[in-house]
Amino acid sequence: MVDAVIEGLKERISAAIKVNQSVGIQVPENRHKDLLQALFSFMNSDANEVWTFVTASNTFKHIFMSFKKVYENKNIKFIDCISRSAGIPIIDTECTYIESPTMLEKIVLEIMNIFKGIEHDVEKFVVIDSLSSLVIYNDSEIVREFVSVLLNKARSFNIHIVTVVIEEEVDAHSLLQMNDKIVVLRDSFIS
């Protein structure tokens, strides 16, 4: 069942991201890990793409321990927004650590820096996991502005954006509407 959901999700994400510049994914908390698995599996499918995964809900260390294969994939770069502010020791120089999830401008700068030297015709993607977590550390108004700035920058540099919102975090729901396409993952099916 889990595998079927993950496969279904991969297909949905793949179809949505190919057509749209930005995709918002709403997921219930208990399926968040499945979504991450689907996303990482999708990222691994094409070595010619470049992905930046911005994590504000799990530390990089936790992701590394949960999804070990991800680390082997050199086309995925990580930005960890929470380890430093939580006082968790930095374990890897491959990951960019942001001092605090309140430093939203720095997140944008680091994303753009990762893509700076990459050729124009290479497919570029960013995942923000998750907007709900950013709303814990920031006012929802400023996160909305952050998404707007990021989407506009991404459009001008031909970067695709995937944003994740946790269903139970009500404050972040309106942020999903800013995307071109919304994918909703429910407990038992995808709509």
Added chain:
Amino acid sequence: MDKEKLCSTGIEELDMQMSGGFPVGSTILVTGCSGSGKTTLCMQYLFDGARNDERGVFFTITEPLFKLTKNVEGFSYYEKKLVESGMVNIIDLRIISERLGLDTEKYTVEDAGALLDILKDIANELDVKRLIIDSITALCYRLQTREMIRDFIFKLGTSLAMMNCTTLLTSEVPPQTYKFSQYEIEEFISDGIIFLGDIDRRGDLIRTLQVVKMRGQAHSRTKFALNISADRGIELMPLLKSSDFDSLLTQKINSSLRNIDRSREKVIL
């Protein structure tokens, strides 16, 4: 303005905000509190110039030479060969003052005149196009009257402008204040003001930069978030506008606290 008459800052985003850079020959006040990035900005400007065949000199008054060098060595823009070849010159002004036999704490009119002459002579001899005094606040502290400060900065600016030398003067101000200088004269003599500040976002301090004034040059007055990294030096990104609410709130709280403190003082008195 003609691109040839502009002096690139070495910070791409800042150049964009000023249509290409500082007007050549101008005197710019780089003002901010401790830790706001004044010295880093000035050093980046100096090394960028050196890489483009513009010799520069950095006069330090606040920090000993070895400490300053150690700090700047960590940045990717630092190139030892530019220092060794004399394209970048870092000079401790206190040592020069001592060698000139000047009182290092308080300058007389004659002392100030002698110091001004030596600054001009060094700039002339080295044929520098970029000059930095870090900080003008520490220098002004040694000048005893406002008239002396005004006269000193004005004469320095005029002489350097005649040499087509673009000068940055750093100015120290207390944190969380919108003030450009300690003596409130420096900004009127300067052709431009770059204000480096902080905003408080949920307890985290975010560095900011704003071009407040740039005589003879169209420029943006947008507030930027400023990031300092060893790999890339200073980077700018427009500050998210919703931040103003946070900083306004902090200012209001600070001002309310000050009022409470004042009223408390009155009660005690």
